[in-house]
Amino acid sequence: MIVLANDGITSGGKETLEKAGFEVHTVRVAQEQLANYLLENKVTALLVRSATQVDKHIIDSCPDLQLIGRGGVGMDNIDVAYAKERGRHVINTPAASSDSVAELVFAHLSGGVRSLHESNRLMPLEGDIHFKALKNSFAKGSELRGKTLGIIGFGRIGKAVARLALGAGMKVIYNDQTTPRGSVEVSFFDGRSVPFEFTTTPFEELLRTSDFITLHVPAQKKPVIGAEEIKKMKAGAALVNTSRGGIVDEVALIDALEEGKLRFAALDVFTSEPKPEVQILMQPKLSLSPHIGASTVEAQERIGEELAQGVIRCLQT
Ligand code: NAD
Numbered sequence: 060m061i062v063l064a065n066d067g068i069t070s071g072g073k074e075t076l077e078k079a080g081f082e083v084h085t086v087r088v089a090q091e092q093l094a095n096y097l098l099e100n101k102v103t104a105l106l107v108r109s110a111t112q113v114d115k116h117i118i119d120s121c122p123d124l125q126l127i128g129r130g131g132v133g134m135d136n137i138d139v140a141y142a143k144e145r146g147r148h149v150i151n152t153p154a155a156s157s158d159s160v161a162e163l164v165f166a167h168l169s170g171g172v173r174s175l176h177e178s179n180r181l182m183p184l185e186g187d188i189h190f191k192a193l194k195n196s197f198a199k200g201s202e203l204r205g206k207t208l209g210i211i212g213f214g215r216i217g218k219a220v221a222r223l224a225l226g227a228g229m230k231v232i233y234n235d236q237t238t239p240r241g242s243v244e245v246s247f248f249d250g251r252s253v254p255f256e257f258t259t260t261p262f263e264e265l266l267r268t269s270d271f272i273t274l275h276v277p278a279q280k281k282p283v284i285g286a287e288e289i290k291k292m293k294a295g296a297a298l299v300n301t302s303r304g305g306i307v308d309e310v311a312l313i314d315a316l317e318e319g320k321l322r323f324a325a326l327d328v329f330t331s332e333p334k335p336e337v338q339i340l341m342q343p344k345l346s347l348s349p350h351i352g353a354s355t356v357e358a359q360e361r362i363g364e365e366l367a368q369g370v371i372r373c374l375q376t
Pocket of ligand 1: 133153156213214234235275278303328353354
């Protein structure tokens with residue numbers, strides 16, 4: 060059976076599939092040629108990340124296609140309902156990247172409170188002539204310890220963020236539409252772990268009381284944070300979005316940064332990917348990363364292995 064890993068797969072995942080008898084193709088087939096490639100090569104399993112679009116046309120293109128696998132969490136590039144209706148297995152790797160995304164949130168938060176995103180831009184340009192002035196303007200950072208982190212969406216990633224925040228001495232609150240109560244265990248390197256219990260905080264209260272807000276919800280039809288929600292946030296609060304572009308209204312966000320209502324914000328995901336709006340790219344109070352939440356070596360290895368095991372489970376047992 061042929062597996063096409065169109066957006067790549069780790070060598071470990073490839074090896075696991077090959078040991079199980081699959082032939083793994085790792086060529087990157089352009090979207091327009093994908094349907095033909097699947098048909099001509101009698102592909103049984105199509106594995107993708109976020110780049111390849113798996114729509115009705117792709118799903119119907121090849122009678123041999125039995126499985127569509129998404130390395131990662133969000134399935135918004137796959138017509139899951141239609142694939143299932145047509146009898147295809149659809150799998151993803153929901154837990155493999157939670158810690159990597161959570162650590163990126165903390166990279167943005169820790170950098171943001173010390174304005175590293177701004178000083179990294181300015182130091183090479185002005186550091187030799189205006190060092191003292193730069194030092195003064197960046198000498199007003201703050202600590203995370205003792206501050207309130209509001210987590211919107213208390214699923215796998217939201218909980219991984221909560222663990223890091225508790226370890227950093229932050230007060231953690233969350234809002235989740237379907238999870239009235241939640242618990243996390245903070246584990247230490249020596250094997251000890253401490254359980255924490257939470258109950259959901261009303262959305263408006265979270266907006267009003269959080270020093271930092273981070274979003275971990277799936278793709279939505281309309282923004283979760285727009286101008287009205289930003290108005291209700293604390294003056295000088297900060298916002299991090301590593302979930303999906305469009306969950307934060309980018310125009311409202313830029314306005315809030317320009318007006319000084321928000322101190323900084325961080326985006327790993329954009330309404331317009333792979334070309335974020337130029338106003339986003341040029342806004343000095345934004346800490347930016349190019350959708351790399353899940354892109355650590357460790358997460359990629361787990362994703363490759365989980366996908367391979369999923370293919371084997373669905374197609375060989
Ligand atoms: P999850 O399904 O475990 O958790 C999502 C939670 O959000 C659920 O508990 C759900 O009840 C809650 N929710 C949904 N809509 C809500 C709303 N409007 N308000 C409050 N809560 C709401 O998902 P997860 O594994 O934690 O992943 C979350 C999202 O992170 C994914 O859907 C994906 O879009 C994104 N993600 C991004 C990257 C990246 O590279 N930046 C990597 C992985 C996942």
